[in-house]
Amino acid sequence: MNRRLRAYTYLLGFAFWSALVAALVAGPPSLETVKRAAPLVALALLGEELVVRRRHANSEGAISFSAVSHVAAAILLPPPIAAATAAAGIVIGDGLRGDGRRYLLINSAMFGSAAWLSAMLFHALRPAHGVWDFAAFPALALLVATRYAITSAIFAGGLATAGRGRYFSLLRQVGLEEIAAAAGEGSLGVLLALGLEQAPVMLPFLAPLLGALYASKANLERLREETGRALNAVADVIDARDPSTAAHSERVADYVAAFADAIELPRRERDRLVQAARFHDLGKIAVEVQTLTKEGRLTEEELAQIRRHAKLSGELLRPYSFAVEMAGFVELHHERHDGRGYYGVRGSALPIEAEVLVVADSFDAMTSVRSYRPALTREEATQEVLDKAGTQFHPLVARAFAAVVAGQAPGAALDEQELLALRRAFASIRPLHLPALTELLQPRSFVIAFVILGFALAGLSGWMLRALAAVAAAGVAALVWRLSDRSIERRRRRARAAARSGSADAIVAAGGFDAWTAWLDEGAPMPSEHPSRDEAEELAEARSWARRRASALEVRLTTGRTLLLSEPQANGGRLAVVLARRPRPYERDLLDEVVRAAKACSCAAPSPVREQRRTSTTDADARRAVLLVELNAFESLRCIGGQLLAERVVDDAELRIRAVLRPTDAVVRLGDDIFGVSTLLPEDQDLDRIRERIAEAAAAVSLPRRGERLRPQVIGEVGAAVATSARLARIDALLLPGNDAVPR
Numbered sequence: 001m002n003r004r005l006r007a008y009t010y011l012l013g014f015a016f017w018s019a020l021v022a023a024l025v026a027g028p029p030s031l032e033t034v035k036r037a038a039p040l041v042a043l044a045l046l047g048e049e050l051v052v053r054r055r056h057a058n059s060e061g062a063i064s065f066s067a068v069s070h071v072a073a074a075i076l077l078p079p080p081i082a083a084a085t086a087a088a089g090i091v092i093g094d095g096l097r098g099d100g101r102r103y104l105l106i107n108s109a110m111f112g113s114a115a116w117l118s119a120m121l122f123h124a125l126r127p128a129h130g131v132w133d134f135a136a137f138p139a140l141a142l143l144v145a146t147r148y149a150i151t152s153a154i155f156a157g158g159l160a161t162a163g164r165g166r167y168f169s170l171l172r173q174v175g176l177e178e179i180a181a182a183a184g185e186g187s188l189g190v191l192l193a194l195g196l197e198q199a200p201v202m203l204p205f206l207a208p209l210l211g212a213l214y215a216s217k218a219n220l221e222r223l224r225e226e227t228g229r230a231l232n233a234v235a236d237v238i239d240a241r242d243p244s245t246a247a248h249s250e251r252v253a254d255y256v257a258a259f260a261d262a263i264e265l266p267r268r269e270r271d272r273l274v275q276a277a278r279f280h281d282l283g284k285i286a287v288e289v290q291t292l293t294k295e296g297r298l299t300e301e302e303l304a305q306i307r308r309h310a311k312l313s314g315e316l317l318r319p320y321s322f323a324v325e326m327a328g329f330v331e332l333h334h335e336r337h338d339g340r341g342y343y344g345v346r347g348s349a350l351p352i353e354a355e356v357l358v359v360a361d362s363f364d365a366m367t368s369v370r371s372y373r374p375a376l377t378r379e380e381a382t383q384e385v386l387d388k389a390g391t392q393f394h395p396l397v398a399r400a401f402a403a404v405v406a407g408q409a410p411g412a413a414l415d416e417q418e419l420l421a422l423r424r425a426f427a428s429i430r431p432l433h434l435p436a437l438t439e440l441l442q443p444r445s446f447v448i449a450f451v452i453l454g455f456a457l458a459g460l461s462g463w464m465l466r467a468l469a470a471v472a473a474a475g476v477a478a479l480v481w482r483l484s485d486r487s488i489e490r491r492r493r494r495a496r497a498a499a500r501s502g503s504a505d506a507i508v509a510a511g512g513f514d515a516w517t518a519w520l521d522e523g524a525p526m527p528s529e530h531p532s533r534d535e536a537e538e539l540a541e542a543r544s545w546a547r548r549r550a551s552a553l554e555v556r557l558t559t560g561r562t563l564l565l566s567e568p569q570a571n572g573g574r575l576a577v578v579l580a581r582r583p584r585p586y587e588r589d590l591l592d593e594v595v596r597a598a599k600a601c602s603c604a605a606p607s608p609v610r611e612q613r614r615t616s617t618t619d620a621d622a623r624r625a626v627l628l629v630e631l632n633a634f635e636s637l638r639c640i641g642g643q644l645l646a647e648r649v650v651d652d653a654e655l656r657i658r659a660v661l662r663p664t665d666a667v668v669r670l671g672d673d674i675f676g677v678s679t680l681l682p683e684d685q686d687l688d689r690i691r692e693r694i695a696e697a698a699a700a701v702s703l704p705r706r707g708e709r710l711r712p713q714v715i716g717e718v719g720a721a722v723a724t725s726a727r728l729a730r731i732d733a734l735l736l737p738g739n740d741a742v743p744r
Helices: 003-026 031-049 067-076 079-095 098-125 134-161 167-177 179-197 200-241 248-262 267-278 282-286 300-317 321-330 352-366 378-387 395-405 416-424 443-457 463-501 504-510 533-548 585-601 608-619 634-641 643-659 687-699 719-724 726-734
Strands: 052-055 060-063 515-519 553-556 562-565 575-579 624-630 666-669 674-680 713-718
Touching (some): 003 134, 067 079, 067 179, 248 267, 267 352, 395 416, 515 533, 643 666, 643 687, 674 726, 687 713, 713 719
Antiparallel strands (some): 515 575, 553 562
């Protein structure tokens, strides 16, 4: 307990107990009142003993069931006595429990104050006649809500003073995360009060309800703890398989924890991110030990194994409800901010949580010894993080992380606005998962609503009114059902008719959807000739999802639209349907039919390389040049940073080479870091200028700090002179139409 929390505890404790003693001295309770309070104190003690332990990444808490007694006391007893009843249960229960004495003062003040103030509100609002009827409902509901609001406010204040986050953010989390349980405990408290006051026969039947509530919470916490232990055990086994990465997951989790604490991430979001870091490499369980520890070149199959581990990590976590969001983070821990990662996810489509895992994982990898290279110093790795900010790493995350590992506060690297923007980028945990509005806005929901209304109105006085209400409700229900059914059938018929046109877009439009479609096969064109920026981003995001998921998928894109992705077709293509809104349940069958009807529309686009070569051949342009580009760096890069890094550098070089050429020019990979280029020289440029531009573009690729700058060699010839060089002639032959040996 730090100094601020101790002061907070003493202040609240002194204020509560002083007020309680003064109230009891000014108005001593009668013997009858004490006799009524005694069973509630006993029940409060029982509730304190029925404690369910819950453990988070770096904290331990307890859920007690004394709230049932506190609510009943607030209903049945005068406010000061209700406060004394609640406080007495805490003092006796926690006083006899060794681990509860540290927070004895603050807990007694918190629960006692909540019982006192909620009892005052209830007795002020309770109807004068004191009968348990619906007139008492507002007062009872406000009592339960007020008590929970006060305990949440005081508890959030304690967390804030202990340095666990900002007060209002903590208040929102604390207030929402247990609201369902609070409503259940409060309801049991109301029933207990009713049984004690008017119907004692109810009391034996309330005990099983309390037992069921206790058992459900205990089982939930037990399952969470056992699942966490199992996943941690798997993470430990994976680390132990490779001596060079032993305790890697723990170190990454420690880096993430230090980063989250430094930027004052809220407790629940912080714990979720640290857990994701701990489990980020679970997928390596499917990678052979020989592959993980191999010093030499990796085969294509071994590279594929390593690249799959991030996706498998997500698949291992996704079946657990508490880890669904973590699964999305860990499967992206090998992405890059510029979109050059495993799945091509970039920019706003890459969660900030994944960006933190990327930089923490990379930092630990750089500072650890590997079979193919020595470790970097912390200073070198920190500078590497800063050098790659904006390309490999998120710029704000990289700068803040570099400051944290250097022993500085994030404020030393980010200004207040940047730090605030970084905190806000993290996704909040939703304590309540309510159904989406689109799940409710469907014909069946309206029909059920009118049927319920009809039965409810049938209970009104007057047989004529009952009959008219019931008939009207049934008629409206039947009308809604009929109209919706006919509308869906019309849309289905239009979609089937449009299927004859061979256009997926036409089929979707005929089905009545505001959407665009695209086939995600290799070389497929954009969905429109002049796509908007959002459309281009949506297509790139759809392609990244196609790489990550092998089955049909429905997901919300970063633009707010909804992506429906079909199963892979026989030719490898997949249909992407991007809708302006999430489809309603009754529309899903129609969309499934649209996808089935559109399968015949799939057609592979011609290879850009072949199209360029056909054009240049038919043009017989004497200014067509063929060039050979050799980087001569793959092996040295592999020894410095590993084979995956070497592949990434060569990929970057290819992108930069393509960027200085025209879209119709051809670039093909001939080896590890060797490219063949076919281009039509513009009238205002000669071969030497093209060679210079290609060499400058390749040399500009960002390399690890221990790597030497690329010095590419570029040779080439124009027109008939291409045939005079055997190597260039082979490249020219590879690009001839009908040659199936064209490299990727």
